[in-house]
Amino acid sequence: MSTKLDQLSSWLKERKITEVECLISDLTGIARGKISPTNKFLDEKGMRLPESVLLQTVTGDYVEDDIYYDLLDEADIDMFCRPDENAVFMVPWAIEPTAMVIHDTFDKQGNPIELSPRNILKNVLKLYADKGWKPIVAPEMEFYLTKRNSDPDFPLEAPMGRSGRPEVGRQSFSIDAANEFDPLFEDVYDWCEFQGLDLDTLIHEDGPAQMEINFRHGEALHLADQITVFKRTMREAALKHDVAATFMAKPITDQPGSAMHIHQSVVDIKTGKNLFSNADGSMSQLFLNHIGGLQKYIPELLPLFAPNVNSFRRFLPDTSAPVNVEWGEENRTVGLRVPEAGPQNRRVENRLAGADANPYLVLAASLLCGYMGMVGDVKPSAPVKGRGYERRNLRLPITIEHALERMEACKDAEKYLGEKFMRGYVAVKRAEHENYKRVISSWEREFLLLSV
Incomplete structure (x- = not known):
């Protein structure tokens, strides 16, 4: 791991990167994470994020409490995110030299997080x-x-x-x-x-x-x-x-x-x-x-x-x-x-x-x-x-x-x-759909407002 991080460190320094976007994918595909100065990124060798971001819906809401606390720790603990040196990309639209680094997610014991989309793909491979x-x-x-x-x-x-x-x-x-x-x-x-x-x-x-x-x-x-x-x-x-x-x-x-x-x-x-x-x-x-x-x-x-x-x-x-x-x-x-x-x-x-x-x-x-x-x-x-x-x-x-x-x-x-992923994914999509059903559409206003 240290050799790989050394390679990543050299890559960042050669390109004079000043900021690093540290990101993971949630279930929707939204990039979530932190933006860190390069020195801090290299010192910390990764980041921590609440594991709850993997049960967050596209609207920013969360699944129902009984499912949430059944799948996640009640203390809302962090997961540990480690950079993948093979998933490093420049951010060409940034004003300062910036890189984005995709991370993998693990629990405190070093086990891959079961709700992580990237881990799911790695398991299938x-x-x-x-x-x-x-x-x-x-x-x-x-x-x-x-x-x-x-x-x-x-x-x-x-x-x-x-x-x-x-x-x-x-x-x-x-x-x-x-x-x-x-x-x-x-x-x-x-x-x-x-x-x-x-x-x-x-x-x-x-x-x-x-x-x-x-x-x-x-x-x-x-x-x-x-x-x-x-x-x-x-x-x-x-x-x-x-x-x-x-x-x-x-x-x-x-x-x-x-x-x-x-x-x-x-x-x-x-x-x-x-x-x-x-x-x-x-x-x-x-x-x-x-x-x-x-x-x-x-x-x-x-x-x-x-x-x-x-x-x-x-x-x-x-x-x-x-x-x-x-x-x-x-x-x-x-x-x-x-x-x-x-x-x-x-x-x-x-x-x-x-x-x-x-x-x-x-x-x-x-x-x-x-x-x-x-x-x-x-x-x-x-x-x-x-x-x-x-x-x-x-x-x-x-x-x-x-x-x-x-x-x-x-x-x-x-x-x-895995049961945890299947339950978590279905719960997130059901929560999103419940949110959708509460919205009154323009079709309803156009055809029902003065007709029924």
């Missing part, structure tokens, strides 16, 4: 490692650029581009529409290169000022860290250019939602061979089992893929998003697409996760579903030929309440994720 396997993932992040909006009751609008006009209509894959925001994305690419993020391509998606950034394939933990950093970076770059960037799953009525597509495969650690292909290049049984696991368990763990009430608006009819866990080759109308690729690059693209999902938890969930299929010899359904939107046999829960009930009852996943 260990399941693979114990089998001699390593997952490879390549995430794709969709998001919208919008006008700055200070009134939550006012619908979001497309921002002005370089032409001085807001985008209208559908401009999927339009180069000119993407170029409307060239100055912003030049900053994004410069900043991401400065941070060492493995960005690949920029695509204009279907919605007005809706974009997609693709990441190069790599190890799941490193890419979850990168997505966490990228979302902060994208928001900061947007603010610099007087617009907003949102990763809400469905931010604009009657426009496509924003997804986090996850390409995933599994290789043999020793040989590097893709386990999804046989020697003759055909699909392996492990590949089919992996798809079978995704089909069986995604509906059981859907709150990890669709964590908010807004997430389920992506799954409404005629929204251009897949609404089932059917699979097919080169088929974007199903939830699980197998892109055309050579045997070493064979993979499945999970198209069901929302852009609002916690990157650690959604990668953990997607890989765990596939793992349970592989070790449980789960057989997939027949692949879909043609349009799959209307297939009804393998549909998803349609409300977050129903999804949370199914997750709560999934004992197969609880065996791997």
Whole structure:
């Protein structure tokens, strides 16, 4: 540990870093932590945070007392957060030289905190490692650029581009529409290169000022860290250019939602061979089992893929998003697409996760579903030929309440994720939904106020 900290110390001193943002991810994916002068950071070799931040909702509230005190120490004790020297990034928008360092969380005895999203992903990756396997993932992040909006009751609008006009209509894959925001994305690419993020391509998606950034394939933990950093970076770059960037799953009525597509495969650690292909290049049984696991368990763990009430608006009819866990080759109308690729690059693209999902938890969930299929010899359904939107046999829960009930009852996943995490996550999402149900919407005021 001391050698690793020495390396981190040298890295900070070489770049003349004066401040360090020490952060962890909560269950929502919000970066929580402390900002410390570099000298103090190096002296303390980490930070302490109340463990209760891991049961905090997106609104800043907490779960009910009986669950809170059943899962956490009644004294509201601290957890110990240690820096990961492999998760250190510059903060290019800061005035002074600043770095952000992602931390892992432990209890007083040195045991990993069971509610920590990063620890959950590390646990799933260990399941693979114990089998001699390593997952490879390549995430794709969709998001919208919008006008700055200070009134939550006012619908979001497309921002002005370089032409001085807001985008209208559908401009999927339009180069000119993407170029409307060239100055912003030049900053994004410069900043991401400065941070060492493995960005690949920029695509204009279907919605007005809706974009997609693709990441190069790599190890799941490193890419979850990168997505966490990228979302902060994208928001900061947007603010610099007087617009907003949102990763809400469905931010604009009657426009496509924003997804986090996850390409995933599994290789043999020793040989590097893709386990999804046989020697003759055909699909392996492990590949089919992996798809079978995704089909069986995604509906059981859907709150990890669709964590908010807004997430389920992506799954409404005629929204251009897949609404089932059917699979097919080169088929974007199903939830699980197998892109055309050579045997070493064979993979499945999970198209069901929302852009609002916690990157650690959604990668953990997607890989765990596939793992349970592989070790449980789960057989997939027949692949879909043609349009799959209307297939009804393998549909998803349609409300977050129903999804949370199914997750709560999934004992197969609880065996791997742990009872404490399962109870804590469901409790946080239920607390958020109770908060949501207390808000009177503009729809109710518009159609019920003077009519009933």
